Amino acid sequence: MDRVNQKSWHDQAVAAARAGDNQKAFELLRHEIVFNPASQAATCDGFTLCARSGSWHASKLAVWAIRLNPLFVSGWRNMLSGLDKNKVAAQRRAIARHAVPLTIGNGPDTRRIGEVFMGLGDFSRAARMLSWAAFLGPVDVTLWFALAQSRFQIKDHLGALVALDKARDAGLPREQELFWRARLLLATCHYDEADAVIDQARQTSDVLAARCRILMHTARISDFKTGSKPPSR
Amino acid sequence: MTKEAETETGGGSTPLPKFDLAGRAFYFLVEDAGRELNARLLMAIQLSTRGAEVWIGQQLWFARNFAALKPGIALFKGMNMPQVANMRAARLAGHRTVVIDEELFGLVDNSGKRLHDNRVVRHCDLFLAQGNNQKNFLERDIGVSSDRIAVTGNPRVDLLRAPADAAIENVSRTLRETMGAFILVNTNFGAINPHDQDSYNYFRRCVSIQAVDPTDPISMRKFHDLCEFEARNLEAIAHFIAEIQDRAPDRKIVVRPHPAENPDSWRDAYADDDQVVIVEDNRHLAWIRAADALVHTSCTTGLEGYLLGARVIGLTPDPESEWSQKYLSNKVGEIHTEPKSAARALVGQRNAWSFETDAIRDHLHFQPGELASDNVVRALIGLSRTLPSTREASHREPSFQSFRASQRQLDQMSVTEPDLSRRLAALSEALGERQGNRIETIDANVFRISATTGSDT
Numbered sequence: 001m002d003r004v005n006q007k008s009w010h011d012q013a014v015a016a017a018r019a020g021d022n023q024k025a026f027e028l029l030r031h032e033i034v035f036n037p038a039s040q041a042a043t044c045d046g047f048t049l050c051a052r053s054g055s056w057h058a059s060k061l062a063v064w065a066i067r068l069n070p071l072f073v074s075g076w077r078n079m080l081s082g083l084d085k086n087k088v089a090a091q092r093r094a095i096a097r098h099a100v101p102l103t104i105g106n107g108p109d110t111r112r113i114g115e116v117f118m119g120l121g122d123f124s125r126a127a128r129m130l131s132w133a134a135f136l137g138p139v140d141v142t143l144w145f146a147l148a149q150s151r152f153q154i155k156d157h158l159g160a161l162v163a164l165d166k167a168r169d170a171g172l173p174r175e176q177e178l179f180w181r182a183r184l185l186l187a188t189c190h191y192d193e194a195d196a197v198i199d200q201a202r203q204t205s206d207v208l209a210a211r212c213r214i215l216m217h218t219a220r221i222s223d224f225k226t227g228s229k230p231p232s233r
Numbered sequence: 234m235t236k237e238a239e240t241e242t243g244g245g246s247t248p249l250p251k252f253d254l255a256g257r258a259f260y261f262l263v264e265d266a267g268r269e270l271n272a273r274l275l276m277a278i279q280l281s282t283r284g285a286e287v288w289i290g291q292q293l294w295f296a297r298n299f300a301a302l303k304p305g306i307a308l309f310k311g312m313n314m315p316q317v318a319n320m321r322a323a324r325l326a327g328h329r330t331v332v333i334d335e336e337l338f339g340l341v342d343n344s345g346k347r348l349h350d351n352r353v354v355r356h357c358d359l360f361l362a363q364g365n366n367q368k369n370f371l372e373r374d375i376g377v378s379s380d381r382i383a384v385t386g387n388p389r390v391d392l393l394r395a396p397a398d399a400a401i402e403n404v405s406r407t408l409r410e411t412m413g414a415f416i417l418v419n420t421n422f423g424a425i426n427p428h429d430q431d432s433y434n435y436f437r438r439c440v441s442i443q444a445v446d447p448t449d450p451i452s453m454r455k456f457h458d459l460c461e462f463e464a465r466n467l468e469a470i471a472h473f474i475a476e477i478q479d480r481a482p483d484r485k486i487v488v489r490p491h492p493a494e495n496p497d498s499w500r501d502a503y504a505d506d507d508q509v510v511i512v513e514d515n516r517h518l519a520w521i522r523a524a525d526a527l528v529h530t531s532c533t534t535g536l537e538g539y540l541l542g543a544r545v546i547g548l549t550p551d552p553e554s555e556w557s558q559k560y561l562s563n564k565v566g567e568i569h570t571e572p573k574s575a576a577r578a579l580v581g582q583r584n585a586w587s588f589e590t591d592a593i594r595d596h597l598h599f600q601p602g603e604l605a606s607d608n609v610v611r612a613l614i615g616l617s618r619t620l621p622s623t624r625e626a627s628h629r630e631p632s633f634q635s636f637r638a639s640q641r642q643l644d645q646m647s648v649t650e651p652d653l654s655r656r657l658a659a660l661s662e663a664l665g666e667r668q669g670n671r672i673e674t675i676d677a678n679v680f681r682i683s684a685t686t687g688s689d690t
Contacts, residue, residue: 122639152430153429153430153434155430183431183433186431189501213457214432214436214457214460215431215432216432217432217457217460217461218425218430219422219425219426219463219464219498221498221502223464223467223471224426224467224471224498224499224501224502224503225471225474225475225502225503225506226471
């Protein structure tokens with residue numbers, strides 16, 4: 001495959017991907033990277049276009065490019081930082097999923113992908129990535145709190161409680177901690193303790209009092225059967 | 234307009250004439266198979282018999298692949314913000330868009346504007362109204378011109394009446410043999426017992442689809458009213474079950490939580506109770522038919538049960554409340570405000586069942602001998618004429634984008650090819666349709682249905 005009309009393989013690849021021909025785009029980008037390995041833009045564009053269209057080439061391209069030149073990671077990182085600007089959720093999701101291989105072994109990158117999944121409401125993947133990020137470090141209060149929230153959403157209540165305790169120890173604002181602890185206690189049917197926490201939370205601020213009012217609508221086991229007792233979860 | 238065309242687009246109970254739809258594609262987007270799939274299959278049978286190909290499946294798969302599909306007619310199930318966003322995507326890819334609002338089936342007041350994104354006027358070509366009430370609402374409150382509205386009724390009603398109701402019979406007979414006699418309790422507590430754990434998550438979901446505006450005190454008041462309404466209904470159901478257990482300890486009670494609910498709450502509450510069985514099964518019509526009676530608290534299944542000819546008891550502890558007044562199911566069947574009186578009526582003699590449609594006539598269009606699915610098919614065929622005729626393949630290579638459904642989405646829409654084939658065969662038989670159908674699996678929970686040709690058989 002040659003350059004045509006002085007257009008780079010990169011330019012042609014972008015045009016091909018825009019026309020929906022991911023296979024051709026991938027082949028052209030592979031040529032561009034082989035012959036011009038310093039082109040981070042080519043790799044990132046190729047990855048973005050392939051990932052956005054849901055093509056499996058994206059993952060292949062990512063792994064291949066990193067093997068070719070580990071420095072490409074900085075380019076990916078820039079792209080991931082700007083991911084929130086992409087307004088199409090399906091494209092954000094596709095890019096994040098295909099970028100997972102890029103993050104292996106790197107705490108901040110893993111965390112970034114976890115946060116993207118979190119924003120997309122994909123809590124299973126978010127919890128997995130954030131757990132890895134916490135393992136790899138560095139860890140701060142935001143990471144522990146995000147981990148607590150994602151674990152709560154996938155009903156890993158014990159894991160969420162551990163992460164919430166860590167977040168509290170790392171300086172999570174009191175009102176956030178109270179609200180999420182109340183949710184966890186309600187979800188695990190510890191109603192007396194939940195009520196005590198909610199009482200505290202209500203007094204913390206008007207915003208939290210309004211949230212607690214919504215939370216308190218949640219039905220309890222005793223509401224489903226007259227005279228029943230809550231099970232231990 | 235040709236005479237044939239006039240017959241196709243006209244209303245009434247005239248049988249649909251043969252009209253060649255070869256090369257035309259219809260896309261039926263499904264959110265909840267238990268609710269919508271069989272009704273869509275009724276229409277798929279009609280359309281495929283005329284040579285069209287009908288794609289049916291997970292709505293979000295279509296949302297990702299409109300650009301790769303040949304321009305056709307895309308049928309949506311609602312008019313809220315996510316649905317309208319997908320309509321826009323379909324229109325941009327050259328499709329025509331149609332909506333039949335499944336959320337409104339069973340509602341009296343069209344839910345105000347809570348279920349409607351005003352941009353639907355821009356992005357939807359044709360509105361299928363379930364009755365005159367909805368038509369007036371669409372014209373007056375949403376601003377849809379009358380020439381874009383067809384009053385068709387809802388094909389879900391067809392499944393409850395002869396001849397299509399025969400398709401339910403086999404399943405309900407099996408349930409009856411397995412379960413014996415039972416009282417069915419269909420619950421409806423998606424706000425206070427949501428599948429995603431707590432009312433706060435439910436609230437966040439409402440906000441995300443713009444059904445609740447957290448900055449608007451009226452919208453927030455309505456949200457709290459809904460939760461309190463559900464709490465009163467839950468209390469009534471719990472007392473009703475206790476009353477039945479007191480009065481008839483040998484009567485089995487089957488509780489079928491709404492798909493939007495967390496069934497674990499029910500299981501936990503009745504874990505040690507042999508008289509109460511919790512089932513999660515989306516064949517809700519078969520369960521209703523198999524039951525001695527259906528008890529509900531403002532649930533659409535109350536209306537469906539009534540149209541199916543089942544004994545239906547509505548428990549409405551607060552009959553004058555705004556939320557009680559919203560549901561058509563509270564206008565049909567036996568209505569009780571006290572759990573005790575409902576239990577007494579149920580355990581005692583059966584009331585003579587009478588079918589009165591006056592209370593719901595304006596809300597739900599149906600005529601004896603007329604199928605709503607025929608009306609919908611007429612409207613879809615009429616709209617399909619505005620598309621350029623082509624006999625090209627219905628999709629353009631390269632391949633489609635796959636859609637990986639969440640567990641929640643799979644719970645709602647998960648169907649295998651053999652299951653679809655069984656459903657299609659049962660409905661074809663009930664309708665007396667002899668033309669066979671070929672089903673191709675396109676992706677997980679996405680299928681293409683076309684009539685079999687000589688070489689297929």
